Amino acid sequence: xxxxxxxxxxxxxxxxxxxxxxxxxxxxxxxxxxxxxxxxxxxxxxxxxxxxxxxxxxxxxxxxxxxxxxxxxxxxxxxxxxxxxxxxxxxxxxxxxxxxxxxxxxxxxxxxxxxxxxxxxxxxxxxxxxxxxxxxxxxxxxxxxxxxxxxxxxxxxxxxxxxxxxxxxxxxxxxxxxxxxxxxxxxxxxxxxxxxxxxxxxxxxxxxxxxxxxxxxxxxxxxxxxxxxxxxxxxxxxxxxxxxxxxxxxxxxxxxxxxxx
Amino acid sequence: xxxxxxxxxxxxxxxxxxxxxxxxxxxxxxxxxxxxxxxxxxxxxxxxxxxxxxxxxxxxxxxxxxxxxxxxxxxxxxxxxxxxxxxxxxxxxxxxxxxxxxxxxxxxxxxxxxxxxxxxxxxxxxxxxxxxxxxxxxxxxxxxxxxxxxxxxxxxxxxxxxxxxxxxxxxxxxxxxxxxxxxxxxxxxxxxxxxxxxxxxxxxxxxxxxxxxxxxxxxxxxxxxxxxxxxxxxxxxxxxxxxxxxxxxxxxxxxxxxxxxxxxxxxxxxxxxxxxxxxxxxxxxxxxxxxxxxxxxxxxxxxxxxxxxxxxxxxxxxxxxxxxxxxxxxxxxxxxxxxxxxxxxxxxxxxxx
Numbered sequence: 001x002x003x004x005x006x007x008x009x010x011x012x013x014x015x016x017x018x019x020x021x022x023x024x025x026x027x028x029x030x031x032x033x034x035x036x037x038x039x040x041x042x043x044x045x046x047x048x049x050x051x052x053x054x055x056x057x058x059x060x061x062x063x064x065x066x067x068x069x070x071x072x073x074x075x076x077x078x079x080x081x082x083x084x085x086x087x088x089x090x091x092x093x094x095x096x097x098x099x100x101x102x103x104x105x106x107x108x109x110x111x112x113x114x115x116x117x118x119x120x121x122x123x124x125x126x127x128x129x130x131x132x133x134x135x136x137x138x139x140x141x142x143x144x145x146x147x148x149x150x151x152x153x154x155x156x157x158x159x160x161x162x163x164x165x166x167x168x169x170x171x172x173x174x175x176x177x178x179x180x181x182x183x184x185x186x187x188x189x190x191x192x193x194x195x196x197x198x199x200x201x202x203x204x205x206x207x208x209x210x211x212x213x214x215x216x217x218x219x220x221x222x223x224x225x226x227x228x229x230x231x232x233x234x235x236x237x238x239x240x241x242x243x244x245x246x247x248x249x250x251x252x253x254x255x256x257x258x259x260x261x
Numbered sequence: 262x263x264x265x266x267x268x269x270x271x272x273x274x275x276x277x278x279x280x281x282x283x284x285x286x287x288x289x290x291x292x293x294x295x296x297x298x299x300x301x302x303x304x305x306x307x308x309x310x311x312x313x314x315x316x317x318x319x320x321x322x323x324x325x326x327x328x329x330x331x332x333x334x335x336x337x338x339x340x341x342x343x344x345x346x347x348x349x350x351x352x353x354x355x356x357x358x359x360x361x362x363x364x365x366x367x368x369x370x371x372x373x374x375x376x377x378x379x380x381x382x383x384x385x386x387x388x389x390x391x392x393x394x395x396x397x398x399x400x401x402x403x404x405x406x407x408x409x410x411x412x413x414x415x416x417x418x419x420x421x422x423x424x425x426x427x428x429x430x431x432x433x434x435x436x437x438x439x440x441x442x443x444x445x446x447x448x449x450x451x452x453x454x455x456x457x458x459x460x461x462x463x464x465x466x467x468x469x470x471x472x473x474x475x476x477x478x479x480x481x482x483x484x485x486x487x488x489x490x491x492x493x494x495x496x497x498x499x500x501x502x503x504x505x506x507x508x509x510x511x512x513x514x515x516x517x518x519x520x521x522x523x524x525x526x527x528x529x530x531x532x533x534x535x536x537x538x539x540x541x542x543x544x545x546x547x548x549x550x551x552x553x554x555x556x557x558x559x560x561x562x563x564x565x566x567x568x569x570x571x572x573x574x575x576x577x578x579x580x581x582x583x584x585x586x587x588x589x590x591x592x593x594x595x596x597x598x599x600x601x602x603x604x605x606x607x608x609x610x611x612x613x614x
Contacts, residue, residue: 002409003414005409006406006409006410008409009402009406009408009409009410010406012402012405012406013395013403013406014403016397016398016399016402017395017397017398020397020398020438080542092391092392093388093390093391094392094393096353096358096386096388096391097386097391097393099357099358099376100357100358100381100386101354101381101410101411102377102378102381102382102410102411102412103410108410137509175422253362256359257358257359257374258359258360
């Protein structure tokens with residue numbers, strides 16, 4: 001398939017960039033481990049004072065941290081670096097070339113930059129999920145695991161779509177440096193289960209900036225807490241989000257073609 | 262000479278060329294193409310800024326106004342005009358990047374702004390001031406990316422690459438990271454990347470900008486050869502007249518978004534600057550006064566040549582008088598410098614008088 005060939009070519013480019021900046025990769029991996037230490041320490045502090053948080057025990061929060069990191073890894077492999085590339089392209093006009101290539105422009109702006117060394121974060125995330133579940137003493141059935149994977153993919157699709165919406169909206173405004181700030185700021189909210197937040201914030205992170213859909217929800221699926229119709233609803237939300245965002249992207253590109261000089 | 266409205270003379274001034282392209286239509290047909298932007302309009306100062314925050318006033322900018330022309334297959338046409346004349350906007354509409362406000366265009370049978378894959382695969386837009394190559398890696402890797410995006414087969418890619426390598430003498434520069442290349446080397450790579458898919462229509466927006474004279478000449482020679490081999494249709498903008506003289510028999514002049522002239526370069530100078538330059542070298546007469554023959558142009562070269570600007574129709578008479586009345590050692594008659602012609606052409610009144 002041609003999309004795979006294009007991704008392959010972008011990967012080649014990005015491997016070279018990663019190799020050219022090896023020391024940066026090492027520093028980032030160390031920094032990331034430091035963050036992990038901090039995140040686990042803060043969980044330890046919380047559970048030194050209480051036994052549960054919004055109905056969730058420490059082991060479950062470790063697993064949630066893993067899911068959150070899984071989503072965060074996706075954000076740091078493609079979303080943040082491509083945002084930077086996109087904004088730079090808008091500023092210096094090189095985005096023009098993207099629109100004149102015979103390939104889907106949304107696809108192109110999504111895969112131009114790939115921060116490969118971040119793949120290492122996936123390993124940490126999976127270890128956290130497995131360890132968390134192990135500590136909680138739960139046994140995940142294959143059906144639970146399948147639900148979890150499907151919900152994770154759909155949650156990631158929701159966040160990705162939200163990102164596409166945010167950068168597409170940039171086409172209507174002239175300032176574009178802050179287009180994803182709110183997404184980045186609210187990402188952090190996903191580290192804790194949605195249930196611990198006050199009602200209004202829970203609404204915000206479930207429906208407006210649906211971080212919870214990509215963190216709390218998949219984990220609930222893994223623990224077998226979701227009814228089938230809830231699972232189906234969240235999966236449908238993923239499909240809907242992808243559809244809406246691609247429509248908005250196309251409208252944004254049309255706007256760009258109509259208004260820019 | 263009686264100047265006519267530019268667009269009409271443009272259509273009549275050119276001899277009918279054999280038309281080819283799509284179904285006998287010329288590859289590029291533009292009809293009444295217009296583009297109007299809305300820009301926020303406010304006066305300077307804080308008060309005006311606050312006022313415009315609550316009530317925006319917009320001003321319409323007519324970047325391109327009812328421009329029409331046709332270009333035949335294999336032609337290289339120079340697109341000229343001062344900065345802000347609407348050249349780049351027109352090229353962006355023709356390449357499909359911008360929607361026009363009104364008017365039609367057909368390039369290779371496609372409507373450009375629909376951006377059909379078939380269209381995008383058969384044309385290219387090169388902007389001299391913009392980058393398409395990835396900055397941190399060698400150009401060769403960006404080429405491979407284009408191979409994937411344009412779906413070139415291995416054989417096609419190889420053939421195309423070898424030809425470009427041959428013509429542009431790319432050699433080792435494609436294996437150096439792009440950020441380490443000189444501007445001239447980078448432009449060669451940019452051109453190669455833009456042409457790997459062998460487009461038959463090329464829109465070149467200042468492809469030689471910022472290059473030294475040698476590099477400019479190499480790019481020009483390359484474009485000419487590419488055009489000859491592929492009988493590609495080319496629209497080129499440039500501020501370097503050497504580019505235009507070397508490549509374009511036909512020029513289109515745009516000013517304030519309107520088409521002012523469409524026709525041959527030589528004809529343009531006859532129309533706009535109906536004068537010639539007579540250079541004379543006088544023997545033993547350093548302070549001779551030549552004002553009686555024509556306008557003496559300032560500056561003379563180290564050999565003591567004097568330059569006279571005279572109306573084209575009086576050249577034979579004045580030459581005869583000079584030879585008869587002055588101790589002329591050497592005399593040459595030259596066309597007015599093309600920069601001068603273009604500068605006059607950019608001056609609005611040139612076509613309106």
